[in-house]
Amino acid sequence: MRRRVPDFVRKILFVEILKGLALTFRTMLKPPVTRQYPRERRDPKPGFRGQHAFVRNPETNREKCVACQKCATVCPSRCISIRYETDEHGVRHLTKYEIDALRCIFCGYCESVCPVCAIVLTETYEYASYSREGFVYDRERLLHNWDRFAAQLKRPAYFNMFWRPAGADVKRLAVVRRLQQPVPVRQTPDAGIAGTREPRAGQGQAPTQGDR
């Protein structure tokens, strides 16, 4: 066994301080880790849970939501409120869908519970607003969010990893989810890019208390 240098010798020779100095000197020679944010944007990793959106169904050009209320039920922060009407065939029609993004905790339960893969947390992470109302997303706003996200997506199709959670038994998933293919993304040039100004408050419906 190597004999340890006596403690007072280490103190006199500033061994610990010299070790620290060596560490900082080595760090200085390494490239810095700083990312110059507005100029260097980071691509989100798959599974990143960002801004809420309704997937735009390429066939109907509308949202796919069937007003089953599962997302509103599972939501731990109860930030989703849904209203619907039932027609004579017993089919539900969505009349109101609102997410309060300021209350959302981005757990992703809504997108993993949705039987038709309608609601999704996109990879958009730049969606600041000047007002609180700017964070209350109604149907139109959620579709707009999708368009905005789709326009800047670099891949030709989008598949959210929460639609088929890792380790889930595929046979037990809802039929639509089982058959869900990556959604082809149409590049819509007028949808804007990340960082552009959002439609201001008041354009969607004003949030009302106690709609559940």
Added chain:
Amino acid sequence: MELLLTIGKSVLFVAVVFAVTLLHVAYATYFERKVIGRMQGRIGPVEVGFRGLLQPFADMVKSLFKEDIIPNEADRPLFFLAPVIVVASVMTSLAVIPFFNNGSIANLNVGVLFIFAMASLAVYGIIVAGWSSNSKYAFLGGVRSAAQVISYEIAMGISLAGVFLMAGSLNLSDIVLAQREQPMGMFAVVQVVGFVVFVISAFAETNRTPFDLPEAETELVAGYLTEYSGFRYALFFLAEYISMYIMAALVALCYLGGWALPGFLTRALPFLELVPGIVWFLLKVYAFMFFYFWVRATLPRYRFDQLMAIGWKILIPVAVLNMVITAGVKRWLM
């Protein structure tokens, strides 16, 4: 006529030294931020000018245009006077530093003592700043500074006594010339104990990490600077950096051989004589400045009682021992 010419020359030299020092101080802040940034894995200033090179000027303009706030209950004359005392006394020390051979504004025979005296005078400015601000943080910062500088000045002076004994002079030029035939051409080899004590004291004397207790921002907001803003704040800042340069210059002159090169080197490579002495001087000064920043990026701050313990229980006895041994060797062995 002769007299006028001499006066004109001196004034010009003073102006040049003043301007060059200010420029060096401006870029010392840039150098410091870059070095510390890189040591912490960051990049430091990059926005203003090419690679952030105009950052010091942006800072200067900013501090000039800041609102000048004076606390209501402050002692106004002293509050105005404090930064002037600090800057004036620190700037005065620049006069006796030989930047190259015969290159000092005033070649005093007691140059080092003069620098010490001026450094102590600067502490008055800091105490006055703390006192006149009428703020407990500023006051505590000022008191700490006084205690700290008094303690470390002793160790510093005694550690330099070894150098004086070896050089046989207090004149900075003579000290530099006396080092030429030393091993490596510097006293730092023979006087290594004194050198280490001096370096540690220099950190304490200029209130730099790990001894930056007078402005310990985690506990005292900004210490004696707390109530100052705008241009007066900039003056304190300026004084701090100039005193760092002066300490670096003292280390370069008294321990690292100043502007001169070791005798064996100039004999082996005679063409090195052609390089102006100020190049070697600045090289040594900047090496020490880098060391200042390097230590700041590495070490945390000492507690106040630790600071006092290091000063009185370790540095002063070691410095005294060093002085006595040096004197003994000089008396009986040489």
